Amino acid sequence: MLAATAGHPGFLSPTGVEIAFVLVGIVTLGAAFITVTTRQLVHAALWLVVALGGLAVEYLLLTAEFIAWVQVLIYVGSIVVLLLFGLMLTRAPIGHSPDADSGNRWIALGVAGASAIALVWVVVDAFRTTWIDLDGPAQGSTDATGAFLFRHWVLPFEALSVLLLAALVGAIVLSRKDREDKS
Amino acid sequence: MHLAYPAVLAALLFCTGLYGVLARRNAILVLMSVELMLNAVNLNLVAFDVWLRDALHSGQALTLFTIAIAAAEIGIGLAIVLAVYRNRGSSDIDRLRDTAETDEAETLPGDADADDATHGTADQATAPAGKAKKAEATA
Numbered sequence: 001m002l003a004a005t006a007g008h009p010g011f012l013s014p015t016g017v018e019i020a021f022v023l024v025g026i027v028t029l030g031a032a033f034i035t036v037t038t039r040q041l042v043h044a045a046l047w048l049v050v051a052l053g054g055l056a057v058e059y060l061l062l063t064a065e066f067i068a069w070v071q072v073l074i075y076v077g078s079i080v081v082l083l084l085f086g087l088m089l090t091r092a093p094i095g096h097s098p099d100a101d102s103g104n105r106w107i108a109l110g111v112a113g114a115s116a117i118a119l120v121w122v123v124v125d126a127f128r129t130t131w132i133d134l135d136g137p138a139q140g141s142t143d144a145t146g147a148f149l150f151r152h153w154v155l156p157f158e159a160l161s162v163l164l165l166a167a168l169v170g171a172i173v174l175s176r177k178d179r180e181d182k183s
Numbered sequence: 184m185h186l187a188y189p190a191v192l193a194a195l196l197f198c199t200g201l202y203g204v205l206a207r208r209n210a211i212l213v214l215m216s217v218e219l220m221l222n223a224v225n226l227n228l229v230a231f232d233v234w235l236r237d238a239l240h241s242g243q244a245l246t247l248f249t250i251a252i253a254a255a256e257i258g259i260g261l262a263i264v265l266a267v268y269r270n271r272g273s274s275d276i277d278r279l280r281d282t283a284e285t286d287e288a289e290t291l292p293g294d295a296d297a298d299d300a301t302h303g304t305a306d307q308a309t310a311p312a313g314k315a316k317k318a319e320a321t322a
Contacts, residue, residue, distance in 0.1 A: 009306055011185065012252070014285055015184065016275065017184050018184050018185065018188060020264070021184060021188050021189070025188065025192040028192070028196070029192065029195055029199070030197065032196055032200070032219050033199055033284075035199075035203070035215060035216075035219065035286065036200070036203030036206070036207065036215075036216055036219070038211075039309065041209060041211070041212065044212055044215060047213065048218065048219075050216050051196075051219065051222075052218075052222065052314055053223070055196075055222050055226060058189065058192070058226060059226075059229055062184075062229055062230055062233050064229045064232075064233065064234060064243055064246075067225075067229060067234060067243055067246050067247065068249075069270055070247060070250055070298075071225075071250065071267060074250050074251075074254055075218070075222070075250070075253075078254065078289070079218065079257050081255060082257055082258065082261055083211060083215060083257070083261070085261070086211045086214075086261040086264060086265065087200065088210055088246050089265055089268070090211065090264065090268045090274045092211070098206060099208060100207065100209060100212065101206050101207065101208060102206060102207065102208040102276075103277070104205065105205075105206040105207065107205070108201075108202050109190065109202060109206070110204035110206030111201065111202075111205060112198045112201045112202035112205070113198075114202060115197075115198050116194065116195060116198035119194035119197070119198065120194050120195065122190055123187065123190040123191055123194050124190075124191060127185075127186040127187050127190050128187060130185065130187070130234065131184070131185060131186070132184045132185070132186050132230070132233055132234045133236075134184055134233070136217045137234055138228070138238065139232070139243075140232075140240075140243050144195030144240070145240075145243065146245075148243070148244060149244060149247070149249050150239040152240075152244075153239075153244045156244070157195075158270070160248055160251050160252075162244040163251075163252070163255060164251060164254070164255055166255075167254075167256075167258055167259055168258070170259055170262070171258040171261075173260040173263055174259070174262035174263060174265075174266050175262040175266065177269070
C-alpha cells in the first residue's frame with residue numbers, strides 16, 4: 001500500500017535483512033519438515049524447538065521484539081516441555097517407532113502439496129510488489145507493545161486471563177485420577 | 184523487505200502442519216502439527232501488521248492472544264490425550280474409532296489379524312490396545 005505505487009526494489013538485489021530472513025526461513029521450514037516426518041517421537045519435539053526458535057528470529061527481523069521473546073518464553077519454554085511431558089506420560093517409545101505415520105499419509109501429502117501450491121501461487125501473485133518499510137523505530141518494541149496493549153486492548157486482555165483460568169481448571173479436572181464416579 | 188517472503192514462509196509452514204495433522208498417528212504429534220499451523224498464522228499476522236503500520240497494532244495484539252490461546256489449547260489437549268490414554272491404553276488416533284470402550288472398537292478394520300504379526304513386539308506400548316493394557320496404564 002505504501003510502496004506499491006512507487007518503484008520497489010527487485011528480488012535480485014536483496015537487502016541484508018532479506019538474506020537473513022530467507023536463510024532462517026529455510027532452517028525453520030526444514031525443522032518443521034523433520035518435525036512432521038521423523039519417526040522418533042522425542043526428536044520430533046526437539047526439532048519443533050528449532051522451528052519455533054527460528055520463527056522467533058523471524059519476528060525479531062520483522063522488528064516485533066516483544067512477540068519474539070514471548071515466543072521463546074511460551075512456545076519453546078513451556079509448550080514444548082508440556083509436549084515432552086505428554087510423550088513421556090503416554091509411554092511413547094524413545095527409539096525408532098515404525099508406525100508414527102498413519103496409512104493415509106499419501107493422501108495427506110497430496111492435500112498438503114495441493115494447498116501449498118495454491119497458497120504460494122495466490123500469495124506471490126497478490127504481494128509480489130509489496131514492500132515492508134522496516135526503517136524507523138521498532139514497531140513491536142516492549143514500549144510500543146505495552147502502550148497499545150494496555151491502551152486499546154485492555155478488555156480482550158482481561159477476558160483472555162479468564163479464559164486461561166478456565167483452561168487451567170479444565171485441565172486439572174480432566175487429568176484428575178480419582179473421581180468419585182469411577183469407583 | 185518484500186512482503187512475499189514472510190507470506191510464502193507462512194503458507195509453507197501452514198501446509199507442513201497440515202500434512203502433519205493428516206498423516207500422524209500419535210495424538211501428541213498431531214498437537215505438535217497444530218502448533219506449527221498456529222505459528223504460521225502468527226507470522227502472517229506480524230508481517231501484515233508491520234506492513235500496514237496499524238495505529239492499534241491489531242496484528243501484534245492478536246498474535247499475543249493467539250499465543251495465549253495456543254497455550255490453553257495445548258494444556259486442555261494434553262489433558263484429554265492423557266485421559267484417553269489412561270482409559271484405553273493408547274494414544275493412537277487411528278484406533279480411537281468408537282466412543283464405547285470395547286476391544287473391537289480399538290482394532291483397525293483392515294489389519295485385525297496382521298496387527299499382532301507386524302507390530303506385535305516392536306511396537307510402541309500402544310499396539311495391543313485393550314483391556315489388558317488398560318490395567319497396566321492405570322496402575
